[in-house]
Every structure is written in structure tokens, then in C-alpha cells.
Amino acid sequence: MSQQTQIPELDSVGLFRFAWRQLTSMRTALILLLLVGIAAIPGSLIPQRTQDPLQVGQYFKDSPQQARWMDYFYLFDVYGSPWFSAIYILLFISLIGCVLPRTIEHFKAARAFPPSTPKNLSRLEHYQSWNGQGDEIDRARAWFKAKRFRVLESEGSISAEKGFTRETGNLFFHLALILILLGISFSSLFGMRGEAIINVGERFVNTPTSYDTLMYGRLYRDSNIPAFMLTADKFDARYNLETSAPEDYTLEVSLLRDGSTTIEKKVIKVNSPMTIGTTRVYLQANGYAPVVTVRDSKGDVAFQGPVTFLPQDSNLRSIGAIKVPDADPQIGFLGSFLPTYVRDGVNGGASAFPKALNPRLLLSVWSGDLGLDSGIPQSVYRMDTSEMVQIGLKGLKPGESYEYEGGSITFEGYVQWVNLNFVADPGKHLALLGGIVAILGLLASLFTRRRRIWIRVGNEVEVAALAKNSAPGLEIEMQEFTKMLKGEK
Amino acid sequence: MSRSWAYASNYLVYSAMAVYAISFLAHLIETAWAVKVPTATSKTLDYKRTEKVARIATAMMILGFVLLFAGVIARGISAGRVPWSNMYEFSITGALTFSGAYLLALRKYDLRWLGLLVSVSVLLTLGTAVTALYVPSAPLVPALKSEWLVIHVSTAIISGGVFLLSNVIASAYLYLDRMEAKGERTPWAKRLPDLETLDLLSYRLVAFVFPLWTFSVIAGAIWAESAWGRYWGWDPKETWAFITWVAYAAYLHARVTIGWRGRRAAWLCLFAGSTFLFNYVYVNIWGTGKHTYSGL
Ligand code: HEM
Numbered sequence: 001m002s003q004q005t006q007i008p009e010l011d012s013v014g015l016f017r018f019a020w021r022q023l024t025s026m027r028t029a030l031i032l033l034l035l036v037g038i039a040a041i042p043g044s045l046i047p048q049r050t051q052d053p054l055q056v057g058q059y060f061k062d063s064p065q066q067a068r069w070m071d072y073f074y075l076f077d078v079y080g081s082p083w084f085s086a087i088y089i090l091l092f093i094s095l096i097g098c099v100l101p102r103t104i105e106h107f108k109a110a111r112a113f114p115p116s117t118p119k120n121l122s123r124l125e126h127y128q129s130w131n132g133q134g135d136e137i138d139r140a141r142a143w144f145k146a147k148r149f150r151v152l153e154s155e156g157s158i159s160a161e162k163g164f165t166r167e168t169g170n171l172f173f174h175l176a177l178i179l180i181l182l183g184i185s186f187s188s189l190f191g192m193r194g195e196a197i198i199n200v201g202e203r204f205v206n207t208p209t210s211y212d213t214l215m216y217g218r219l220y221r222d223s224n225i226p227a228f229m230l231t232a233d234k235f236d237a238r239y240n241l242e243t244s245a246p247e248d249y250t251l252e253v254s255l256l257r258d259g260s261t262t263i264e265k266k267v268i269k270v271n272s273p274m275t276i277g278t279t280r281v282y283l284q285a286n287g288y289a290p291v292v293t294v295r296d297s298k299g300d301v302a303f304q305g306p307v308t309f310l311p312q313d314s315n316l317r318s319i320g321a322i323k324v325p326d327a328d329p330q331i332g333f334l335g336s337f338l339p340t341y342v343r344d345g346v347n348g349g350a351s352a353f354p355k356a357l358n359p360r361l362l363l364s365v366w367s368g369d370l371g372l373d374s375g376i377p378q379s380v381y382r383m384d385t386s387e388m389v390q391i392g393l394k395g396l397k398p399g400e401s402y403e404y405e406g407g408s409i410t411f412e413g414y415v416q417w418v419n420l421n422f423v424a425d426p427g428k429h430l431a432l433l434g435g436i437v438a439i440l441g442l443l444a445s446l447f448t449r450r451r452r453i454w455i456r457v458g459n460e461v462e463v464a465a466l467a468k469n470s471a472p473g474l475e476i477e478m479q480e481f482t483k484m485l486k487g488e489k
Numbered sequence: 490m491s492r493s494w495a496y497a498s499n500y501l502v503y504s505a506m507a508v509y510a511i512s513f514l515a516h517l518i519e520t521a522w523a524v525k526v527p528t529a530t531s532k533t534l535d536y537k538r539t540e541k542v543a544r545i546a547t548a549m550m551i552l553g554f555v556l557l558f559a560g561v562i563a564r565g566i567s568a569g570r571v572p573w574s575n576m577y578e579f580s581i582t583g584a585l586t587f588s589g590a591y592l593l594a595l596r597k598y599d600l601r602w603l604g605l606l607v608s609v610s611v612l613l614t615l616g617t618a619v620t621a622l623y624v625p626s627a628p629l630v631p632a633l634k635s636e637w638l639v640i641h642v643s644t645a646i647i648s649g650g651v652f653l654l655s656n657v658i659a660s661a662y663l664y665l666d667r668m669e670a671k672g673e674r675t676p677w678a679k680r681l682p683d684l685e686t687l688d689l690l691s692y693r694l695v696a697f698v699f700p701l702w703t704f705s706v707i708a709g710a711i712w713a714e715s716a717w718g719r720y721w722g723w724d725p726k727e728t729w730a731f732i733t734w735v736a737y738a739a740y741l742h743a744r745v746t747i748g749w750r751g752r753r754a755a756w757l758c759l760f761a762g763s764t765f766l767f768n769y770v771y772v773n774i775w776g777t778g779k780h781t782y783s784g785l
Contacts, residue, residue: 030742037735037764044725051724079723184721193718271635271715282718423718431720435707442700 023090024097032091039087043078046070050077092181099174106167113152114161117454124454124464126478132461136485140455143484149453157456163468169444176438183431191217192224192279192424199289199306200235200416211422220424226277227258233265235286235416239354244314246354251283251418268420278424285419287311287318290337290361291412294324302327302407306415309337310381315351321383322363322409323370330370331407332383336362337414349395361411365392365404449473453481461485494567499619501560502581506615508553509588513608515546520605520677546604547595553611554592557585573642579769580618584611586650590694594654598690602681606657637712644705645730648698649765652737655694656762659755662687666752688751691758692744699737706730729768736761 022028047055056076060067067076074081121127140158144151149160194214198204206228208214234252239245251268255276268274274281289306296302302324309320322333336349341360344350349362368388371378378384392404396411450468455461463482467474519542561582565572572578591607594600666684668674674681681687709730714720721727740757743749749757 026742026746030739030747033735033739033742037732037739040723040728040732040735043723044728048723051722271712273715273718280718282716284718421718425714425719428714428720432707432711435703435710439700439704439707442703446696446700 020097023094026098029091029094029098032087032094035087036091039084040078042075043084046075046078048076048078050079088181092178095174096178099171099178103171103175106171110164110168114150114159114452116152116154117157117159117456121454121456121462121464124466126465126474127462128464128478128482129460129462130486132457132485133487134457136455136457136461139485140481143481144453156458157454159452159454161450161452163448163450165444165448166450166468167445169441169446169448171441173438173441173445176434176436176441179434179437180431181434183427183429183434186427186430187217187425188427189217189219190224190424190426192220192422194422195284195419196422197308197417197419198232199308200232200418203229203231204420205229206422224424226279228276229256230254230281232418235418237286237354237416244354249283249286278426280423280425282421282423283418284421285311287316287417287419288337288339288356288359288414289417290320290335290359290414292322292333292361293410293412294322294327294331294333294407295410296327296407302331306417307335308380308417309335313351314354315340316354317351320381323372323383325370325372327407329367329406330388332366332370332385332388333409334364334366334383334385338362356414359398359414361396363392363394363396363402363409364390365394365402365409367391367406451477453478455485494563498560498563498567501556501563502615502619505553505556505560506612506619508549508556509608509611509615512546512549512553513605513612515542515549516605516608519543519546519601543601543604546608547601550588550604550608551592554585554588557581557588557615561585571639571642573638573646575622577618577622579646580614580622582646583649583653584614584618586647587611587614587653590647590650590654594694599682603654603657603661606661607654610653610657635712635715637708637715641705641708641712644701644708648702648705649769651694651698652702652733652762652765655691656759658687658691658694659758659762662691662755663752663759666755684751688754691755695737695740695758695761699741702734702737706734726768729764729771733761733764733768736764 047059049056056067059070059076070076074083078084118124122129137156137158140160141151141153144158144160147162149162150164151158151160153159192215194211196204196211204210206225208222208225231254232251233254234250236248236250236252237246238248240247249270253266253268253274255264255266255274256262257264257276266274268281268283270283273283287309288311289308291306292304293301294303303322303326307320307322309318311318316339318337318339320335320337322335324331338349338351338360339356339358340351340353341358342350342352349360366383366385366388368385371384371387391406392402394402396402396409398411398413401408401410451465451474452468453463453465455463463478463485465474465478519539561572561578564578564581568574573582588607588611591600591603661681662684665674665678665681665687668678669684682690709727710720713722713727736757740754740761743757744754
């Protein structure tokens with residue numbers, strides 16, 4: 001029985017308290033900090049779904065066994081994985097648990113006076129004593145005041161302290177880290193990110209169905225999408241004549257906001273997105289969409305319009321597929337669009353420059369079953385030709401037509417398309433604020449020194465000082481102080 | 490016009506290399522000379538004898554810095570942008586800030602003993618740059634045209650130079666610490682500062698640039714936000730910048746709050762610095778992601 005009373009019972013409250021104290025200890029925080037760094041490493045070495053889904057798919061193709069095993073541990077989604085989240089959430093709980101109580105303590109202490117002068121100054125650092133003239137206390141008081149020390153004066157002695165900024169800055173720095181995390185969480189809850197390909201000349205109406213891909217934060221709803229409409233009026237790309245490297249992209253748009261009747265003209269560039277309320281619109285990619293007309297054997301139009309092709313190289317050789325499911329049998333075209341056509345023995349043609357100086361559309365014509373009803377989603381840029389036969393092959397200049405068995409296709413021309421990213425990131429200002437506060441706090445904390453200086457005038461003048469965190473430079477300050485007291489220059 | 494600026498830049502970089510080489514030789518002579526002086530009977534070093542050579546060494550270092558500075562500027566003019574967009578340019582600018590950090594620190598601390606190491610590292614960096622990394626000067630792709638690029642990359646390069654200097658000093662600490670553990674310092678090592686000074690110096694440098702590095706990462710995030718629509722995407726380069734930041738934060742913590750000094754602190758410092766180097770070498774050359782525009 002007596003033994004039982006000696007062991008403190010670890011009930012749930014006690015256990016919680018124990019866990020809390022462990023978690024908020026400096027040692028745990030340091031380990032967690034290093035762990036976050038280490039945990040971030042695999043994601044930089046293994047392709048991640050959020051950045052490079054194609055390469056992840058390749059992994060699954062090359063070594064499915066290993067890929068499945070890796071996927072089990074979220075190695076393709078490191079930064080969204082439960083274990084990565086667990087580490088940084090623990091770190092921030094630890095941070096909050098440690099910094100909040102300290103903040104409160106610090107601001108209480110900031111209002112208090114420095115502790116009174118110790119009895120025996122001679123045991124402290126930077127101790128000096130000499131026979132004074134009697135006015136040292138007054139001189140010291142003025143000096144402390146000019147240097148903005150906080151002072152506590154008692155009979156014949158002054159205790160002065162300076163450098164509270166250090167702790168204040170340090171606390172602000174750590175609080176700012178919490179602010180940054182809040183900003184990030186806020187974005188991931190209330191944010192939105194969507195992509196859409198728009199042909200130049202066409203209109204984009206901001207509704208969920210207009211997007212090619214669309215991702216919401218956990219608390220974002222369809223109804224949060226702001227209503228607006230924009231038209232891509234003109235797209236201008238400038239390239240280096242020697243290297244074909246892009247030099248500048250400019251997209252001009254007309255914007256019609258909800259509830260407004262005036263059309264605003266805006267310009268979007270790569271480094272300057274357009275801002276509409278909380279949504280920003282970024283110019284991400286561009287390419288060509290050949291415009292074609294497909295006719296059946298009777299001459300009726302079976303398909304007409306621009307078809308988005310995907311760029312393959314820096315000279316914008318682009319490939320794509322034109323599918324006509326309504327024809328019987330179904331007709332499909334695999335195409336290459338070459339903005340500046342040059343002859344090429346291997347591929348039948350290549351592009352020598354990204355601008356459309358001499359556009360050419362190379363087509364192969366296929367007849368049969370497009371396989372669109374199989375239920376397996378197909379890329380719009382590719383075509384499954386396994387149930388089809390090739391019935392023709394042709395290179396067309398703008399305006400030219402090609403007739404094949406059962407119909408014809410006309411290459412009318414081309415339009416340019418742009419890929420726009422629509423992003424709502426409501427937490428980013430909070431994160432930025434956190435970043436700014438963090439830097440200011442760091443500067444205050446790393447470049448101020450906290451120290452105390454004492455003076456007592458009795459039979460002789462005694463001075464001493466103490467530097468916290470072994471801050472440097474106190475020696476020089478004390479020399480200056482004593483010189484001033486002795487009236488030396 | 491732009492081509493002649495590019496040639497001028499190349500000549501300036503080559504001349505800077507020659508001058509750094511003279512500085513290196515002078516530092517070498519200085520070190521060797523000072524070692525020869527002490528004999529079995531007199532163990533102190535005669536600094537007066539080496540003073541002249543030492544001055545030449547420092548003067549050449551300054552001249553090399555000026556030439557390299559001009560070379561970097563000319564490179565920027567030739568391309569019509571800031572000269573920091575491929576590994577050749579990173580390397581010559583990095584060498585510039587590294588020697589600049591040394592010269593700046595030299596004004597405040599007696600660091601001449603480091604000159605040998607600094608001049609040899611600068612020479613190696615420039616040598617690698619002109620032989621293996623050289624690419625012709627070219628303008629920027631649209632995504633890199635931003636004033637935040639200037640701010641982000643310049644602060645990153647400066648931080649890197651200072652991190653590197655701090656690492657060199659931490660290595661010197663570890664080396665001398667081993668030497669002292671075995672007995673007395675060998676004569677040439679006697680002119681190096683005592684261990685405590687080295688320890689503190691390497692810490693001061695980190696504490697000095699950590700806020701700048703923080704700023705650089707944030708500037709990069711602001712740039713990424715305006716160019717790519719997200720301020721943080723765990724791109725490999727971003728990830729390693731974050732890892733470096735966390736590692737140095739851990740280093741500062743270990744020193745300030747747990748009181749690590751000396752050997753353990755030096756190792757942690759080296760570890761943190763190596764994450765920076767890794768980012769530069771690995772991610773630029775073999776990495777994937779949005780930052781691989783290095784043109785290599
Ligand atoms: C998790 C709990 C944490 C606690 C309890 C904590 C506590 C502290 C303390 C007591 C100091 C020393 C203050 C002084 O100089 O007197 C400090 C400094 C510092 N902390 Fe933390 N910290 C934590 C997390 C973090 C995190 C997550 C980071 C950033 C990655 C960080 C970065 C720094 C830096 C850079 C310093 C140096 C600034 C200075 O010397 O004043 N800390 N921290």
C-alpha cells in the first residue's frame with residue numbers, strides 16, 4: 001500500500017502535462033527543427049506528383065513493385081504526407097508552447113526595473129575602482145539617460161540595463177514563424193488554383209466548367225469563384241533571332257468584372273500577373289492551334305475550328321490530334337504543326353524558328369474506331385490508333401486542302417493559345433507579413449546586446465558590468481564609461 | 490557592342506586570375522618564410538620579415554577583386570541584364586563576393602593567415618568557371634526578368650560567400666584543434682589565431698549573414714509568386730534553400746541556447762554549409778525542376 005502512494009499516479013492530466021513539457025523543451029524543438037530539414041530531403045531527390053506527374057508515372061511503369069512500395073510511404077507526395085505534416089505540426093506546437101509563455105513573461109519583465117546593485121561588485125566582470133571626485137553618480141545618470149539605459153537608483157548606486165530589444169526581437173522572430181505557418185494554412189484552406197487554355201480571340205467565362213484543371217482548398221466552394229469574363233485580344237511573343245530563346249511575352253486582354261458594364265484593357269506578362277480581386281491570373285505557357293475544316297464525302301462540314309497542339313521543342317514544333325467521332329467510319333488525324341517549316345529528312349519536316357514565318361501542317365489520316373467509348377479517358381493531344389488504319393499522309397500550307405477517301409480536310413490557318421493560371425491565395429499576405437517581421441526580429445535580436453552596468457559611490461567609485469549571452473563589445477563600452485566618469489577625454 | 494563587352498569581360502576575368510595567382514604566390518612565400526624563421530632555440534615567429542610580402546599579397550588580392558568586379562559588370566552589360574543566370578556567372582560572382590567578404594573582414598580582424606586559403610579557393614573557382622562552365626553571354630528568358638531576381642540572387646551569392654568563409658574558418662578550427670590535441674602547434678600554424686577566436690569568428694559570420702539569407706529566401710518566394718503563381722512549391726532548389734536555412738537556424742540555436750562551442754559547433758557549421766554547396770552543385774547540374782535554367 002505504501003508503495004502505491006509513493007509513485008505519482010500518471011492519470012491522463014499528468015500524462016498530458018508530461019508530454020507537453022517534453023514537447024516544449026528546447027531539446028525537442030531542436031531535434032524537430034533538424035528533422036524537418038532531413039524530412040524535406042527525399043522530396044528533392046524523388047520526383048513529386050505536384051511538380052512532375054509524368055516522371056512519377058514513368059517510375060510506376062519502370063519498376064511498379066518499388067513504386068507502389070514507395071507510394072505507400074508517400075514518397076511521391078512528401079510535402080503533403082502525414083509524416084511530414086506531423087513533424088512540422090509538432091514543431092509548431094512546440095514553438096507555440098515555448099514562445100507564448102515567454103512572450104508574456106518578457107513583457108512583464110520589460111516593465112520591471114533592473115535588479116538592484118549587488119553587494120559585492122568586485123566579484124563581477126569589468127570591475128574597476130578608484131578614488132572619485134564625488135560627481136560620478138550625476139555623470140553616470142546623465143550618461144545612462146543619453147544612452148537610453150533603464151535604471152534603478154538607490155542610495156549611492158545605480159543599476160542600469162540595456163538591450164531588451166534582443167529578447168523582444170527574438171520573440172517577434174519566433175512569433176513571426178507562427179504567422180507564416182498560419183498564412184500557409186489559410187491559403188490551403190481557402191485557396192484556389194485553376195488552369196485554362198484559351199485561344200487568342202476567344203472568351204473565358206470564370207465558372208468551374210471553364211477550367212481544364214481546378215483545385216480547391218478544403219473550405220473553398222464553387223460559389224466562392226468570382227464572376228468575371230475575359231477575352232484574350234492579342235498575344236505577342238518576341239524571340240532572339242540567333243538562339244530562338246524567348247525574350248518577351250505580352251498578352252493583352254479585355255476584362256469585364258461582375259456588375260460592371262465597362263470593359264477594362266489589361267496586359268499580362270510573365271512576371272506581372274493580372275489581379276482581379278483576390279484572384280491573380282498568370283501567363284504560363286503558349287503555343288499554336290491550327291484551324292481546320294473537315295468535310296465528309298458529301299461536302300458537309302463534320303468538324304471546324306482550332307485544335308490545341310502541344311509544343312515539343314524550343315522552335316515550337318507542336319503535335320496534336322484532330323478527332324471526328326461523328327463521321328462513319330470515324331476519322332482522326334495525327335498532326336505536326338511547324339511554325340517555320342524547313343525540310344528534314346528524318347521527320348519529314350522541322351521548325352527553324354518559333355514564330356509562324358512559314359507555317360505547315362503535316363497530317364496522317366486514320367479511319368476506323370477512335371476508341372472514345374471504351375470508358376478510358378484519353379488525352380486530347382493523342383489518339384489511339386490501334387483500331388484504325390492509315391489512309392493518307394500530307395503536308396499542307398495555309399489555305400490548302402487534302403482529299404482522302406471519304407472526305408477532305410482544309411488547313412485554314414492557325415491561332416495562338418495561352419495557358420493561364422488562376423490563383424487565389426488569401427494567406428500569402430499573412431505569410432509575407434510573417435517574413436518581414438521575422439527578418440526585423442532577427443536583426444534586432446542578432447545585432448543588439450543585452451548587458452547590465454552598475455556603479456556605486458562610497459569611499460571609492462566602483463563599477464562593474466555583465467553581458468548576457470557573452471555579448472561582445474562590453475569592454476569597449478566600459479572603457480568609455482569609466483573615462484567619462486573620470487572626466488578624461 | 491554587346492560582343493565587345495563580352496570579350497572585355499573575359500579578358501578582365503583572366504587578368505583577375507593572373508593577379509589572384511600572384512597574390513596566392515605571395516601568401517605562399519609569406520607562410521613559408523615565416524615558418525623558416527623560428528629555430529630550435531627561438532620559437533617565436535618573425536613577422537617583420539614577412540610584412541612586405543604580406544602587403545603585396547593583400548594588395549594583389551584587392552587588385553584582383555577590382556578586376557573581377559569589372560569583369561562581372563562587363564558581363565552584365567554584354568547580356569543586358571544582371572550577370573547571374575548560369576553557373577559560369579554564379580561562379581565568377583561567387584568568387585568575387587568570397588574574396589570581397591575576406592577583404593571586408595580583414596579590415597576588422599587580423600585574418601591575413603586566411604589569405605592563402607582564400608586566394609587558392611578563388612583561383613580554383615575561377616579556373617573551373619572559365620574551363621568547364623563557360624557559356625556565351627545571352628539575354629534572359631522572360632521568367633527571369635524581374636528586379637526580384639536581382640535582389641534574390643545577389644543576396645544569395647553574398648550569403649554563400651560568407652557561409653563559405655565561415656566554413657573555411659570552422660575547418661581551420663577543427664584542423665588546429667586536432668593538432669593541439671596531439672601536442673604543440675607546428676610553427677607555421679602558430680601565426681593563426683587561437684581556437685577561441687576562430688570559433689567565435691565563424692559564429693559571427695553566420696550570425697551576420699543569417700538574416701540576409703532569410704531575406705534572400707523570402708525575396709525568392711516573392712519572385713516565384715509573381716512568375717509562377719506560387720511563392721513556395723518545394724522545387725528542389727527551394728527545398729535545399731530551406732534545408733540550409735533550417736540547418737543554420739539549428740546551428741544558431743545550438744550555440745545560443747544550448748551553449749555549443751568548439752568542435753561540435755564547428756561540425757554543425759560545416760554540415761550547414763555543405764547543404765548550401767550541395768544546392769549549388771547538385772541541383773544546378775543534375776537537378777530537375779523550375780530552377781534548372783543554368784544553361785549547362
Ligand atoms: C520550437 C521551439 C523553439 C524554441 C523554444 C526556440 C527558442 C529560442 C531561443 C531561446 C533562442 C535564443 C534567444 C537569445 O538569443 O537569447 C532562439 C534563437 C533562435 N531561434 Fe529559436 N526557438 C524555437 C524554434 C525555432 C525555429 C523553428 C526556428 C527557425 C527555423 C528558430 C530560429 C532561431 C534563430 C535563427 C535564432 C537565433 C536568433 C538569436 O540568436 O537571437 N527557432 N530560439
